[in-house]
Amino acid sequence: MAATSSSDSPPATKQRREFNAYFMRQFVISDIHGCHRTLLQLLDTLAFSTADELYLLGDYVDRGPDSKGVIDRIGSLRSQGYRIHCLRGNHEEMMIDARRQPSQLAFWYRQGGAETLASFHCQHPRDIDDRYWNFLDQLPHFFEVGRYLLVHAGFNFRATDPLEDYQSMLWIRNWHQQIDKEWLADRIIVHGHTPTPRKNIEWLADRMDDFRVMTVDNGCVYRGRDLGALCGLELHSHRVYFQQSVE
Numbered sequence: 001m002a003a004t005s006s007s008d009s010p011p012a013t014k015q016r017r018e019f020n021a022y023f024m025r026q027f028v029i030s031d032i033h034g035c036h037r038t039l040l041q042l043l044d045t046l047a048f049s050t051a052d053e054l055y056l057l058g059d060y061v062d063r064g065p066d067s068k069g070v071i072d073r074i075g076s077l078r079s080q081g082y083r084i085h086c087l088r089g090n091h092e093e094m095m096i097d098a099r100r101q102p103s104q105l106a107f108w109y110r111q112g113g114a115e116t117l118a119s120f121h122c123q124h125p126r127d128i129d130d131r132y133w134n135f136l137d138q139l140p141h142f143f144e145v146g147r148y149l150l151v152h153a154g155f156n157f158r159a160t161d162p163l164e165d166y167q168s169m170l171w172i173r174n175w176h177q178q179i180d181k182e183w184l185a186d187r188i189i190v191h192g193h194t195p196t197p198r199k200n201i202e203w204l205a206d207r208m209d210d211f212r213v214m215t216v217d218n219g220c221v222y223r224g225r226d227l228g229a230l231c232g233l234e235l236h237s238h239r240v241y242f243q244q245s246v247e
Ligand SMILES: [Mn+2]
Pocket: 059, 089, 090, 091, 152, 170, 192, 193, 194
């Protein structure tokens, strides 16, 4: 009978999907910077499925070899039913500015925009298809997910309202000492933007309940001591995963 045969012996793929639906996982990855192949490797390691959620904290483009491939992949995974939520990084902001303001073009070009244009086989940002600009233009500056505040760079706690200083969300550095735990209440900030050695990321992952802050940028496009990997954080377990760059 058709009604009972489906529950007899489900295939392995079905079992895994049900397992993930029960323990719904929420992953955070930041600063992919055109490292498309490394992203695919990390998602494979995470066994990322349509039952999970993925939050990307910006800087999809620049410096690495395949910025176009990263944005295309986000679109194709979404169209296959994967739940991917994307924030804005300072490199997306620079790319948008470079198209609208000629004076910003040379600056973006030096910050890795040259590699981005090459991945699109374009000489100038105005030659890039509109659908990419539609993706970039709609990117928000932060998400609040359960007890987590997700943002590209961080928050400016010297501002009257840290949630209204949008420039700082894209660019701020060295702000951990200013965190106002009273303002945060029981929330934890998760951010990227500043390349951080793997041992520091792992150290903070074990202590984010106390420090109320976590960084996930291991500098995938850099070749330094303890850098050079793409990092994935799972929000419920606080577990971190690292995929060394394969670019
Ligand atoms: Mn950044």
